[in-house]
Amino acid sequence: MKKAMTMILSATLATSVMAAPLAFAQDNAELTSKEVREDVATNFKKLQGKLGKIEQNKDGSFFTTIEEGESVYWLTIDKEAIVLNNLGKKAELREGASFTAYVNANKPMLMIYPPRYTPEVVIVETGEFGTVEIGTFDGDFVNKENTLKLHIADETEITNITNEKLTKDDVVGKESLVFYTASTRSIPAQTTPSKIIVLEEAMPEPIIQILDVLPGLIAQDSYEVNGVTMVPLRDLAEYYGYAVKSTGKGAVITKGNLSYEITRGQKAYTDNGVTKSFDEAPALLEKNKTYVQQDLIYILRNAQ
Template sequence: MNKKLKHIIPITMAAIIAASIPTVSSFAEKIGEEIRIANEHSVLEMERQDERENYILLAGQIKDIRQGHEGSIFALVSDSDEEYSGIQFGVSSDTLLLDQRGEKVAITSLQIGDTVKVYYRKDQPMALSMPPMTFAPIFIVEKEGSIGFTELAFFNENLINLNNTLQLNIAEETQIFDQQGNPKTKEDLVNQELLVFYDITTRSIPAQTTPQKVILLAQEEQTLKETMENIDTIIADDFIMVEGNKMIPLRKVAEYLGYEVSWMGDTQQVELRLQASSFLMTIGEKTYAYNRSLGQFEQAPLLHNHKTYVSQSFIDRLMQ
């Protein structure tokens, strides 16, 4: 309604309209109740969604690569050209390393400039270095000339993600596996976190797709079990016995858990850093520093074949 029409409304009509409108206080009270309830529902739903989705995505390019141990590498991934931006990801044989169509990719094929997506758990340890450092559970390489998309999300009983943007229609040709490559069925995918590889989608809400491959991701309890199994594998191939104590390779285990390891040859000391945790130990001494407190090894750390070995029980302290 324009200004002229507003001015010619009869006063009596205005009075009738005004009388029919609830008072401001009563209107605000009713609306306030509705808004409050809606907000509470939204917050609770967001909290439930947050509990069910365990991965964070960093999409960017590989800015730098440096060699690690036994074929592993550290890849600096960033979505910016600013100094110290991004995260250094440890990529090893334990990493689920695939392209955007779900095909395996060799670590040796990774190059500076590659466009990648890295999914890492929101609760996994991260060293407070510059830039920060952690390991990469899932590393997706976007190959040029290959069409495909990935989605990592929690999918409900109808195989719809929590954002209601994608629904899965599983076909006979859809490949379904867990992270270890074991075959799974459509029924295993309900109410689970999934890594989905797909191409064509419908223009509906949510968009629907028949995925080429779906990988069922491990739950937190399974992840902890797998972590311990992987550490056991590392130890099985590299340990020594000293006075009845099993000594394990410190750097291998600590870096696998995401620690930044520094060797100070002039003082024969090793420093470990991860988030707010730091350890400082000296070869030949049972006492070590942990943040502002002191701890005790069962057996003093020692050097063997240019590697530091510590008591196996130290693993428990590293995982706290």
């Protein structure tokens, strides 16, 4: 009896020891599976069905109702949408045609029923053989699922959703639609695509804010004479690329075909041969440093 109990206890212990790694392995398998699912999650919702009656809105967009079993939704296809067939060629929308639409899942949607989608890309199916696949490709042009490897040729057309031309380097790490006809039966399958659409718009040109540095320069070194701001001629003229040549009584300021001549103590000066007048005459307000009305410096800057 004692021996039988020992065998039962041993069997129970063995079963528990075996079950623990199995449960751990199952937990790990579930975790790994979840991580993979998140890793390959797409930013684009894929819709498939047959186009219903197509109506044109006043703004030039098209509207159609899709009925798939008990599921009903609306598509609004605007002028910005890319409409191609499964061979990557421009296509027309026609009632009853099978389609696949890709909608940016991060784009705001109206909370109405039936749901209304505005797709970025609509693929109209033809009777010809052609495959369209969405995926994100690494530096070796293999998708995350390891089911497709691209051999991008010189003739492969690569654009973004605003039809701007891109290079194959722009495909790396970006969600893309790939159009191809034949592929190998290997793992991953390999193909030379005819067309690739990177599903993102081009980055906007950075806005460069040009600050007006002149007020700051004037604030550092200026005098006020009879309510007129006087600034150092040579320092500021040279800052804007002018050559300043002393005449003993004043200076000649030149840059390319531009020429200005001022004389200390005289309100009159020449602007490219035309005589003009200051409110306050240029003067030596510091030793060997001629100051002029600040308006002249603005004229020199804007004449560039």
